[in-house]
Amino acid sequence: xxxxxxxxxxxxxxxxxxxxxxxxxxxxxxxxxxxxxxxxxxxxxxxxxxxxxxxxxxxxxxxxxxxxxxxxxxxxxxxxxxxxxxxxxxxxxxxxxxxxxxxxxxxxxxxxxxxxxxxxxxxxxxxxxxxxxxxxxxxxxxxxxx
Numbered sequence: 066x067x068x069x070x071x072x073x074x075x076x077x078x079x080x081x082x083x084x085x086x087x088x089x090x091x092x093x094x095x096x097x098x099x100x101x102x103x104x105x106x107x108x109x110x111x112x113x114x115x116x117x118x119x120x121x122x123x124x125x126x127x128x129x130x131x132x133x134x135x136x137x138x139x140x141x142x143x144x145x146x147x148x149x150x151x152x153x154x155x156x157x158x159x160x161x162x163x164x165x166x167x168x169x170x171x172x173x174x175x176x177x178x179x180x181x182x183x184x185x186x187x188x189x190x191x192x193x194x195x196x197x198x199x200x201x202x203x204x205x206x207x208x209x210x211x
Contacts, residue, residue, distance in 0.1 A: 071167050074098055074145045079169055081122070082147040085109035093147055095122035097130060097163070100141035106130075123150045123166075127157035140164040148175050 067075075074096065081094025093110035106129050108122035123146050130139045139162035144150075149168040150158060158166060176183035193199075 067167060070102055071143070071145070074102065074104070074143070075167055075169055077104070078145040079147050081107055081109050088114075090114055093122055095126055095144060095146035097126045098143050098145060099138070105134075105142065119153065121151065121154050122146065123154035124157045127154065127161035127163060130163050131161040134162075136162050143167060148172070 078094050078096050081096065082092045083094075085094055086092050088109075091110040091112060094108070096107040097105045099105050106126055108125040108129075110122055111120040112118060114120075123144060126144055130142060134142070142163050143165040144158060144163050144167070146166065146168045148170045149172045150166060151172075170178070172183070
């Protein structure tokens with residue numbers, strides 16, 4: 066359920082997205098708030114400027130949270146973002162331990178506004194293969210950590 070406080074912080078994320086345009090960047094913005102609603106960090110999309118396909122604001126904040134917050138604190142945070150996180154960002158958010166995401170536009174709404182946003186083909190994958198060989202370094206790593 067999205068509260069009035071959530072809406073206030075979501076509007077701030079949308080404002081970050083709007084300001085990104087003035088800096089020559091794509092219009093996507095996010096912020097990370099603590100359990101008390103205090104803003105801990107903000108970011109916007111700098112994919113073009115940084116020539117970095119991973120420079121999405123959600124992933125930047127997930128990295129920040131993983132580096133700067135302990136797991137308990139991260140679990141109490143909320144990521145507010147102007148658009149629903151893509152698969153890459155969702156994976157980073159999950160691994161960072163961020164507890165909640167609130168987004169403005171859904172992926173479907175974004176694609177309606179910008180059809181190129183939905184033009185990502187699926188990457189062909191083959192596998193699994195070479196199980197015994199692939200498991201050896203995994204087994205060795207996790208056995209040494211016991």
